[in-house]
Every structure is written in structure tokens, then in C-alpha cells.
Amino acid sequence: MFITLEGPEGSGKTSHIPYLVEYLREKGYVVFPTREPGGTSIGEQIREVIHDLKNLEMHPRTETLLYQAARAQIVEQVIKPRLADGVIVISDRYYDSTIAYQGYGHQQNLDEVRALVNYATGGLTPDLTILLDLDVEVGLKRKKKNDEEWNRMDAHEVEFYKRVRVGYLEMVKAEAQRWIVVNSDQKWESVQEELKKVLLARIKDES
């Protein structure tokens, strides 16, 4: 089973995943966490280029293509082989982030972006995607307050992130059977409880 976590900056993806992995392992599942961009040696090198604040001149098409290069590598090197072995793969972001950020955020042609994404993934779609939904300003404040890593992708104007959130919500509407929306504007522990509940229920359904 392939599960992805999506959502705007500071919505909690990275902080929740290790606890979800531990929880599912305690339940006896074999789980492998990964993250995008990155998750492979090549992907982590591309991540550096994408995130580097020196690269402010990067064009949205360049950015889009770099993400797809990293993604193609992680799909082939990491995700597909594990799925073939029956492992549950949980990814911190996947192609929906490209539709949301490079498509809606940078306002590029959505059909073209979708075609690129399809090429990069070889058509590999998640079985379940959780949207940690949150007002973008709340998320950005959380990151600043807690001194989280601040990279080039955090340096857009707030309108950019608002378009990203609209994009996510439109994707949920268009493909409701794949998505579960969890409200991230609650205390961390409550979000964690809800995530455990929805994940376990969906995994039991699939097996």
C-alpha cells in the first residue's frame, strides 16, 4: 500500500510521520517512510538545488522538472521495489505537491504539469493521500516560531501558498475516494490521534 501525506507549509507532515510509522510497526505492519524531494542519493542532491536560497532566479519550469527528476528516481529505486515486496510506503509529499505548488502556486498549465508528473511516476498513484489542511498563515507562523528550516520554497508571497491550498482542496473534490482530509488546526496530539485512526482503518480495509 502506498500512502502519501500532503498539505501546506507547517501543516505537520514531517513531524507526524515518525510516530505514525512507529504506531503501524507496533501493529505488526512493515512500513517504510520516505520523503520528497529526496529519499535517494540523487534526489537529495536535487533537493539541495531546489531549496537553495542562492537559486532565487530559478524559473518555475526548471523547478517543476527538477522535482520530476528526483521523483522518477525515488519511484524506481525505492518505492516500486518496496511495494512489490508488500511493504507499506508512507511518503512525506508526492506528485500532488507538484500539482499544488508548481501547478496552482506558480499558475502553470495544469494539463501540462499533470502530463509531466505522469511521465515522472510512470503512472504510480497513491492508494491513499492524507491532506493535512491548514490556513496557510497559521502554518507559516508555526514554522517561524519553531525556527524550522527556511528554504527557497518557503520564500514565496502568501498569495502563492493560498493558491496552493485552493489547489489541494480542488484535487480532493475531484478525486474524493483517494483523499482523506484531516484538520491540522488542532493541537498536535489530536491531529496525531486522528491520523492513527484513519490510517489504521484504511490499511485494514485494504488488507
Ligand SMILES: Nc1ncnc2c1ncn2[C@@H]1O[C@H](COP(=O)(O)OP(=O)(O)OP(=O)(O)O)[C@@H](O)[C@H]1O
Ligand atoms: N498541530 C500543531 N500545533 C502546533 N504546532 C504544530 C502542529 N503541527 C506541527 N506543528 C509544528 O509546526 C512546525 C512545522 O511542522 P512540520 O515540519 O511537521 O510541517 P510540514 O508539514 O512538514 O511542513 P513543510 O511543508 O514546510 O515541510 C513544527 O515545528 C511542528 O512541531
Ligand SMILES: [Mg+2]
Ligand atoms: Mg516537512
